[in-house]
Amino acid sequence: MKKALLVVWLMMLTMALTGPRAAAQGGAIKLNAAGATFPTPIYTKWFDVYHTAHPNVEINYQSIGSGGGIRQLQSGTVDFGASDGPMSDDQLSQSKFKILHFPTVLGAVVPTYNIVGVTGDLNFTQKALAGIYLGSIAKWNDPEIAKANPGVNLPSSDIVVVHRSDGSGTSYIFTDFLSKVSDDWKNKVGKANTSVNWPVGLGGKGNEGVTGLVKQTPNSIGYIELIYAIQNKIPYGNVQNAAGKFVKADLASVTAAAAADAKSIPDDFRVSITNAAGPKVYPISSFTWLLIPAQIQDAAKRDAIKDFLKWMLTEGQKYNEGLSYAQLPKEVIVRETKAISLIQ
Amino acid sequence: MSSPRIIWRKSLNFVMLTLTGVAAFAVVSVLFLILGYLIWNGGTSLSWNFFTQLPKPVGETGGGMANAIVGSLKLLFLAAVMGLPVGLLAGVYLAEFGGKTFSFIVRYTTDLLNGVPSIVIGIFAYSLVVLPVKHFSALAGGVALGIMVIPITVRSTEEFLRAVPGNMREAAMALGASKWKTIATVVLPAASGGILTGMLLALARVAGETAPLLFTAFGNRFWSQGWGQPIASLPVMIYTYAVAPYDDWHRQAWAAGLVLLALVLLSNLGARFILARSKAV
Amino acid sequence: MSAAATTIAHEVPPQAGPRAFLHRLRQGDEIAHLITLTFAALILLLTSMLVYELWRNSHLSRSAFGWAFFWTKVWDPNFDNFGAAPFIYGTLVTSAVALVLAVPLGLASAIFLSELAPRNISDVISFLIDLLAAVPSVIYGLLGIFIVVPLMRTTLGPLLINTVGNLPYVGALFRGPNYGVGFLTAGIVLAIMVVPFIISVSREVLLTVPREQREAAMALGATRWESTWQVVVPWARTGIMGSVFLALARALGETMAVTMVIGNAAAIKASLLAPGDTIASTIANQFTEATGDLYLSSLIELGLVLFLITFILNGLARILIVATERGGGRPA
Numbered sequence: 001m002k003k004a005l006l007v008v009w010l011m012m013l014t015m016a017l018t019g020p021r022a023a024a025q026g027g028a029i030k031l032n033a034a035g036a037t038f039p040t041p042i043y044t045k046w047f048d049v050y051h052t053a054h055p056n057v058e059i060n061y062q063s064i065g066s067g068g069g070i071r072q073l074q075s076g077t078v079d080f081g082a083s084d085g086p087m088s089d090d091q092l093s094q095s096k097f098k099i100l101h102f103p104t105v106l107g108a109v110v111p112t113y114n115i116v117g118v119t120g121d122l123n124f125t126q127k128a129l130a131g132i133y134l135g136s137i138a139k140w141n142d143p144e145i146a147k148a149n150p151g152v153n154l155p156s157s158d159i160v161v162v163h164r165s166d167g168s169g170t171s172y173i174f175t176d177f178l179s180k181v182s183d184d185w186k187n188k189v190g191k192a193n194t195s196v197n198w199p200v201g202l203g204g205k206g207n208e209g210v211t212g213l214v215k216q217t218p219n220s221i222g223y224i225e226l227i228y229a230i231q232n233k234i235p236y237g238n239v240q241n242a243a244g245k246f247v248k249a250d251l252a253s254v255t256a257a258a259a260a261d262a263k264s265i266p267d268d269f270r271v272s273i274t275n276a277a278g279p280k281v282y283p284i285s286s287f288t289w290l291l292i293p294a295q296i297q298d299a300a301k302r303d304a305i306k307d308f309l310k311w312m313l314t315e316g317q318k319y320n321e322g323l324s325y326a327q328l329p330k331e332v333i334v335r336e337t338k339a340i341s342l343i344q
Numbered sequence: 345m346s347s348p349r350i351i352w353r354k355s356l357n358f359v360m361l362t363l364t365g366v367a368a369f370a371v372v373s374v375l376f377l378i379l380g381y382l383i384w385n386g387g388t389s390l391s392w393n394f395f396t397q398l399p400k401p402v403g404e405t406g407g408g409m410a411n412a413i414v415g416s417l418k419l420l421f422l423a424a425v426m427g428l429p430v431g432l433l434a435g436v437y438l439a440e441f442g443g444k445t446f447s448f449i450v451r452y453t454t455d456l457l458n459g460v461p462s463i464v465i466g467i468f469a470y471s472l473v474v475l476p477v478k479h480f481s482a483l484a485g486g487v488a489l490g491i492m493v494i495p496i497t498v499r500s501t502e503e504f505l506r507a508v509p510g511n512m513r514e515a516a517m518a519l520g521a522s523k524w525k526t527i528a529t530v531v532l533p534a535a536s537g538g539i540l541t542g543m544l545l546a547l548a549r550v551a552g553e554t555a556p557l558l559f560t561a562f563g564n565r566f567w568s569q570g571w572g573q574p575i576a577s578l579p580v581m582i583y584t585y586a587v588a589p590y591d592d593w594h595r596q597a598w599a600a601g602l603v604l605l606a607l608v609l610l611s612n613l614g615a616r617f618i619l620a621r622s623k624a625v
Numbered sequence: 626m627s628a629a630a631t632t633i634a635h636e637v638p639p640q641a642g643p644r645a646f647l648h649r650l651r652q653g654d655e656i657a658h659l660i661t662l663t664f665a666a667l668i669l670l671l672t673s674m675l676v677y678e679l680w681r682n683s684h685l686s687r688s689a690f691g692w693a694f695f696w697t698k699v700w701d702p703n704f705d706n707f708g709a710a711p712f713i714y715g716t717l718v719t720s721a722v723a724l725v726l727a728v729p730l731g732l733a734s735a736i737f738l739s740e741l742a743p744r745n746i747s748d749v750i751s752f753l754i755d756l757l758a759a760v761p762s763v764i765y766g767l768l769g770i771f772i773v774v775p776l777m778r779t780t781l782g783p784l785l786i787n788t789v790g791n792l793p794y795v796g797a798l799f800r801g802p803n804y805g806v807g808f809l810t811a812g813i814v815l816a817i818m819v820v821p822f823i824i825s826v827s828r829e830v831l832l833t834v835p836r837e838q839r840e841a842a843m844a845l846g847a848t849r850w851e852s853t854w855q856v857v858v859p860w861a862r863t864g865i866m867g868s869v870f871l872a873l874a875r876a877l878g879e880t881m882a883v884t885m886v887i888g889n890a891a892a893i894k895a896s897l898l899a900p901g902d903t904i905a906s907t908i909a910n911q912f913t914e915a916t917g918d919l920y921l922s923s924l925i926e927l928g929l930v931l932f933l934i935t936f937i938l939n940g941l942a943r944i945l946i947v948a949t950e951r952g953g954g955r956p957a
Contacts, residue, residue: 032480032562032574041588044565045401060574062563063584065913076478091916160804165889165906167914190703194914197701202804202900203889205766205910206587212770216778217804228589323402357848361741367733368742371824372750374817375757378768382760430664437661450665452939453672458874459935460675461905463912464928468675494668496871500826503864507833524657538829545758545825552761555880555909579761583881586763601764608759612752 029304033061035069035082037206038169038225039288042105042325043082046316050308057304066169067194073099073291079301081291084169085176085192086270098294100343101269102309102336103287104316106258106326108226108249109174110236110284114214115140116155122237123148123246126275126283129239130182132159132221134189135200140219148246155219162213162222165203167194173286174223177274181283192272226254227324241283242275253282254326262331269336285326295344302343309340379605386602389595394603399565399581402590409600411567412576415482416551416607419561419577422486423493423550428543430490431497435539438498439505440527451502458495465491466556474560482568482575485561489550496549500542504535540619548608554579578604679929685922694926700891700907702915707923709930711891715808715901716934719883720876722812722897723819727872730816731823732858732865738824739831740853751828757821766885769814774886777813778805782898785809801896806888809897814882819872826871830864831857866946870939877935880909904931 040063047059061082064072069081074095086101111124128144131137137144141154164171176192178185189196202217204210210222211234226249229236238246247253260278265271275283292309296302313333320327328336393408400407434454438447469488474480508531516526532539557563562574563584578600585597686694686707697708738747782803790799834857842852858865888900889910904927915921 030566030573034562037587040584041402041590044399047565048401048404058566060562060564060566062558062574062580064558064562067914067916068558068912070916075475077474077480088916158802165884165902166910190701193703194916195702195911197699197703197891201890202806203902205885205889207589208587209770209885213804213806216775225589231589231591353848353851357850360850360854361737364733364737364741367730368737368750371730371734371754371820375753377772378757378760378817379753381768381772382764430667433661433664434668437658437665441658441661442665446665450668452943453669455870455874455939456932456935457668457672457675458871459877459931459939461878461880461908461928461931463880463905463909464679464931465675467912467925467928468678471678472674491671494671495874496822498668499867499871500829503826503830503867504833507830507864509835523654525653527657538833541755541825541829545755545822548755548759549875551759552764554761554763558913579763582761583763586767597763601761604761605756605759609756612755 029057029300031057031059031079031301031304032077033059033069033080033082033290034064034072034078035061035291036066036084036169036288037063038084038107039082039105039325041227042320042323045319045323046308046312049316049319050311053311054304054307057308059308065167065194066172067167070291073293079296080293080305082289083291084286084288085172085194086272086287086289087291100292100294100339101289102292102339103269103289103328103332104312105288105320106254106285106328107173107288108254108257108282108285108326109170109177109223110226110229110249111221111223111239112211112214112229112234112236113221114218116157116218117153118155119235120152121235121248122152123240124237125240126181130178130185133161133163133178133199133201134182134184135161136184148240157219160217160220161198161201162204162210162217162220163198163201164195164210164223165205168206169194169286169288170207170223170225171195173274173284176272176286177284180272180275226250230324239283241279241281242277243279243281245279247280247282249282249284251321251324251326253280254285255329257281257283257285258287258326258332259329262329265332265335267335267339269332269339287328292343294342306340306343309343310337313337382598382602382605385595386598386600389599390602394596394599398567399576402588402593405592407596409576409578409581409596409603411564412578412581412600413603413607415561415564415568415576416578416604418482418571418575419485419489419557420547420551420611422482422571423489424543424547426486426490427493427546428497431494431543431546432501432539434494435498435501435505436527436532438502440523440531451498454495454498457491461555462488462492462553463555463558466559469556470559479572480560480562480574481572482561483571485557485575485577486571488556488560489553492550492553492556493543493546496546497539497543500545501535501539504538504542505531507538508534536619540615544612544615547611551604551608552579554583578607676929676932679925679932683922683926683929685919686926687922689919690923690926694923695930698891698893702911702917702920705917705919707919707926709904709927711893712902712904712907712927713930713934714893715887715903716877716905716931718808718897718901719811719815719887719903720873722809723815723876724869724873726813726816727820727823728869731820731868731872732827734820735824735827735831735865736853736858739828740849740857747828751825754821754824757817758825762818762879762881765814765818765882769810769882769886773810773813774805776805777807777810777898778803782809786898797895798897801894801899803898804888804900806886807896807898807900808887811883811887811901811903812897814886815876815879818879818882819875822871822875823865823868826868827861827865830861830868833864834860866942870942873938873942874935877931877938878905880905884910904928904934 043061066083072078073081125148141156172194179191204213207224207228214220214222238248257273257276260276317327393406396410397408466488473484516530563580564574564576568575582597582600585593696710698710699706785799790796842856884906889902890900
């Protein structure tokens with residue numbers, strides 16, 4: 001028994017001391033950040049590359065969800081947050097301190113489907129997507145879908161609708177789009193939100209869950225993030241944009257969505273770019289933001305964050321395409337660089 | 345003597361006993377299916393890097409979960425240190441000292457505690473340990489897991505203490521031992537096998553919990569020193585990687601699941617070994 | 626035992642007088658009593674604090690919805706209308722399915738492992754079954770998605786619909802569109818998750834039943850099964866019930882695995898093949914992303930509701946035990 005206790009004690013000692021390999025020798029700046037899951041891959045890439053270039057700065061990012069990020073930021077348990085949807089006016093006014101929004105990358109949401117006998121890309125009108133998710137369009141051969149896809153043999157089966165079961169930025173972007181293009185949706189289901197009262201359909205957990213359900217269930221449709229579709233080579237459809245054109249989501253069409261309205265983006269960068277004007281624009285696109293407190297007491301942390309932001313807007317953007325994220329348009333980068341000086 | 349009644353009883357005997365065998369076989373097959381699936385999917389992604397490297401961003405090979413493995417060990421250690429004694433002593437109370445009503449209330453409450461979703465316990469630990477100091481910590485994660493360890497430990501401790509036959513206690517008392525001496529030197533050792541099972545079961549359960557750690561231990565892509573910093577853990581890494589779009593991360597998630605199981609297996613073996621040694625006097 | 630006896634013999638000190646001896650004896654016991662009492666009370670304290678936190682943080686939604694929270698079927702974060710009814714239903718149904726599957730299977734396996742299997746095989750298998758308890762729920766969820774859901778959609782579901790679905794009353798449980806995800810799938814995954822608890826604890830308890838009990842039954846001419854079912858199992862009854870409580874508690878509170886296979890539709894349907902949702906799964910899914918005080922408060926109130934359900938179910942189960950108390954239990 002005594003031997004066992006000794007072993008346990010030794011283990012305790014070693015575990016407490018573990019990790020001197022990190023830059024623990026005084027001067028290490030450890031930052032904690034939390035928030036959106038959508039940009040996690042690119043953020044972890046950035047923080048890792050930045051750490052290699054600046055070994056004394058450790059930025060620890062955990063994807064606990066946009067809402068979680070906002071809340072942890074407001075509680076003061078993290079140094080900065082990340083969110084797929086901008087904070088609302090209410091949230092900002094309730095916050096004890098001022099929070100700045102910095103767009104980082106662009107992402108998009110695409111409709112993926114699994115229809116018996118149909119290969120190739122389908123075109124979805126705005127009305128079609130809204131109707132499907134409202135439940136008013138129940139069968140695949142509904143005229144609204146058929147008229148945009150002449151020559152495609154759509155079955156008369158019921159549409160199995162798949163949405164997200166967990167609250168997510170992806171849902172936020174998708175519902176933002178739907179509420180803009182369909183008054184019915186806006187009245188029945190409401191505005192953009194990470195979680196809504198879906199009129200119909202099954203829920204899948206995460207992009208993985210939605211994709212899994214769609215793959216397995218004949219005649220189903222779901223919405224997922226573009227990077228997810230690209231990385232997993234999942235077929236997805238074209239969506240009609242505000243100019244009436246059917247656009248397939250890719251990095252260029254997503255960046256176009258941000259560039260289209262670049263001048264009208266407000267100074268605080270809280271803007272929705274879904275359904276933007278322009279023929280080449282992909283309509284279900286969105287920024288994702290880092291939420292930084294306007295005032296940071298700790299000088300070392302403040303400088304580290306500001307430096308990272310500068311790096312992110314220049315060097316960092318080069319990594320976007322490799323991970324299938326769209327780059328920020330130049331006009332936005334210029335304005336953001338100016339906004340960094342707002343952090344005191 | 346083959347009256348119909350006896351034939352009936354004998355057939356019933358055969359049928360029921362066979363059924364129990366079938367049930368056990370079914371469960372064991374499912375078990376092997378799960379283990380096999382894990383080994384198949386995870387085993388192929390195991391490598392030396394997995395055990396020694398920190399997580400790398402997507403697209404870079406050679407990343408591992410070294411900090412998560414150590415993190416899980418640290419968290420389990422904290423959970424054991426905080427939760428097991430509470431469970432054990434409370435179980436002793438219920439079995440040996442308790443009054444009727446108070447014991448009933450404690451047992452009932454323990455069952456209630458067991459049914460609380462793990463995320464709610466995480467939120468509770470968050471408001472208790474994280475908010476006051478405004479940062480996440482391994483300690484907070486340990487508190488959350490420690491709370492979850494208590495109910496199973498209490499139940500099994502009480503159950504197996506009660507199972508010790510009365511004559512053992514009486515014999516000890518007849519030799520002049522006080523009540524607590526009896527418990528400590530006679531009853532507890534006699535029940536130790538079952539109690540240990542309960543404790544290991546409790547620890548095994550919390551080893552795989554993700555939700556309570558999200559708001560307490562948080563997670564860390566780097567090494568975590570001491571007990572007051574955010575810390576990585578295998579379940580959280582599995583969760584983060586499993587829902588990501590990248591195949592490499594998926595494979596790492598399976599590997600992590602396998603490693604987690606192996607960890608629990610080793611702790612089980614280790615604990616039983618220590619127990620056997622200490623009993624073999 | 627002999628070691629214990631010698632230690633005790635040495636511990637008894639020379640008398641300084643019978644009074645002093647008794648006093649010291651009692652003191653040692655008093656302290657032990659006090660210490661263990663404190664830890665038992667600690668559990669009460671922890672749980673009360675937990676409930677208090679749940680109560681406090683849900684006051685917004687409690688005052689907004691009152692009792693209607695229990696029967697409102699709508700869960701709408703956009704229009705701030707929240708009701709727990711579909712989730713209460715989902716929790717109860719999935720837990721019921723899980724127990725209906727896991728208890729017979731678990732108990733039967735435990736009997737096999739403790740009574741019939743050779744001891745070393747039984748030990749090894751039991752050891753491996755304990756490992757199942759350590760598999761993270763996320764992995765159970767993934768296994769559910771990859772194995773159980775397709776199975777349900779292609780094979781099991783249609784089979785049930787075509788056979789049991791045609792029976793008069795029971796048939797209503799197995800109707801309707803079959804997606805593979807749903808109450809039954811979640812119940813099956815839950816059953817797999819909780820069966821290790823039942824087997825592990827029940828087996829250990831069955832092993833503690835004294836040989837004399839079995840032998841006495843055999844001596845009276847009982848068959849092996851009769852001796853097991855009518856003597857051994859009742860003797861271990863409280864332990865087995867305890868393991869069922871553990872299983873029930875786990876089933877009620879399970880989040881990750883359930884949420885991946887239940888279909889997440891906030892609806893109340895009669896068919897077990899329909900998608901639904903549970904309280905724990907909803908909280909886990911939406912808590913991290915929820916913004917808006919009423920939304921958060923409603924989620925926490927869901928936690929409180931689950932607590933209440935656990936309270937009631939435990940009470941009912943205990944009443945059931947007392948009501949079915951016949952002879953044959955181990956003397957308390």
